[in-house]
Amino acid sequence: MSLSFNARIKERQQSAPQGPRLHNSGPEAAEVQEPAALEMLRAMQVAPIAVPAMGADVQTAYVTNAEEGGTARGPPLLLLHGFDSSLLEFRRLFPRLVDGGAETWAVDLAGWGFTDCGFGQRMDAPLGPEQKREHLFAFWKAKVRRPMVLLGTSLGGAIAVDFALAHPEAVAALVLASPQCYTDGIGPMAAMPRPIARLGVAVLRTRGLRQLANWMAYYDKDRLATQDAMRIGRLHTHCPGWAAANVAFMRSGGYSVSARVKQVAQRTLLLWGRHDEIVDPRFSQRYLQDLRNCGLEWLEESGHCGHLEEPERMAQLVLDFAAEAQH
Numbered sequence: 001m002s003l004s005f006n007a008r009i010k011e012r013q014q015s016a017p018q019g020p021r022l023h024n025s026g027p028e029a030a031e032v033q034e035p036a037a038l039e040m041l042r043a044m045q046v047a048p049i050a051v052p053a054m055g056a057d058v059q060t061a062y063v064t065n066a067e068e069g070g071t072a073r074g075p076p077l078l079l080l081h082g083f084d085s086s087l088l089e090f091r092r093l094f095p096r097l098v099d100g101g102a103e104t105w106a107v108d109l110a111g112w113g114f115t116d117c118g119f120g121q122r123m124d125a126p127l128g129p130e131q132k133r134e135h136l137f138a139f140w141k142a143k144v145r146r147p148m149v150l151l152g153t154s155l156g157g158a159i160a161v162d163f164a165l166a167h168p169e170a171v172a173a174l175v176l177a178s179p180q181c182y183t184d185g186i187g188p189m190a191a192m193p194r195p196i197a198r199l200g201v202a203v204l205r206t207r208g209l210r211q212l213a214n215w216m217a218y219y220d221k222d223r224l225a226t227q228d229a230m231r232i233g234r235l236h237t238h239c240p241g242w243a244a245a246n247v248a249f250m251r252s253g254g255y256s257v258s259a260r261v262k263q264v265a266q267r268t269l270l271l272w273g274r275h276d277e278i279v280d281p282r283f284s285q286r287y288l289q290d291l292r293n294c295g296l297e298w299l300e301e302s303g304h305c306g307h308l309e310e311p312e313r314m315a316q317l318v319l320d321f322a323a324e325a326q327h
Helices: 005-015 027-031 035-043 093-099 129-144 155-166 187-191 194-205 207-217 227-238 242-252 258-263 283-290 311-325
Strands: 045-051 056-064 073-080 102-107 148-153 171-177 267-273 294-299
Touching: 027 227, 035 093, 045 129, 056 129, 073 093, 073 129, 073 155, 073 311, 093 102, 093 311, 102 129, 129 155, 148 155, 148 311, 155 171, 155 258, 171 311, 207 227, 227 242, 258 283, 267 283, 267 311, 283 294, 294 311
Parallel strands: 073 102, 073 148, 148 171, 171 267, 267 294
Antiparallel strands: 045 056, 056 102
16 A cells, blocks of 8 residues: 555655755745745755756755656646636645545745745846746656646646647646636736835735735635635745746736637546636636636635645546546
8 A cells, every 4th residue: 555645755754854944945934834835845845946947956946756667557636726816826736636546746946935036136037938938848758748737726736738739749638727827917016117026926925915815815714714724825935036036927918828728638627616706717718718628627615725625536637537538
């Protein structure tokens, strides 16, 4: 019988007891209470990934159960977080996918999460969809190395679509969870002078805005929209270069994939929280019209973050889909 995710992490802790990035997460890291978040932090690894499009190695934060020379069943799963988020948003889904027997990866994209692309020193470097795409491709070539099932949540859905169209050889199938693909760009922030953009980005770190987003993200607000969840959601904002990296992304204009969704050839599973208050669930019908090979499953007791509200059901849907995708 294979070890559970938590058992694997306890094994790893014996040889590497220090989490590689906790020291960059500010004083709130010590206040985090949720065991699943603490397990993900302890499991986090950091590897330098060479990204030619960025002219530098990107110190990339990720979590995986993959082992060198391992013989995992089925295609690997790679989980992509949404805008200015981190792999911690998969803290409840990830271990269930692992315990279901899947080779699973969660990665922080360049400029987000705990991945450090040197923006503490390189303030003027570009960091838009092109750089994030090529960072993900470089990570896939260095680490995953097989066609994968790519799962994107929220804006991560647009990132997954963008990546699948650019690098179809890397993507066997797509899972889009409450995806944000039909709202292009980031509005007037793209044209703002850098000092004004920095002020706008600074608001993203504030407890008030994070708690508002936290409240909107869940259906079961009383149980899940907690202060601890808010702290977890903003841990990465204490990392060096976070503000500069987000300013660079804002000034890039963001993602624009709405006109290209129809070009996706991969089989796609659409997952949506029935009570999503952030991306209107009615958009699901447009995906079903635009995607040539797409199925829809509702998460009836979820808002925007089904992977946090119904991780057991979502994991089973993803595992079943991945098993079918390899045939």
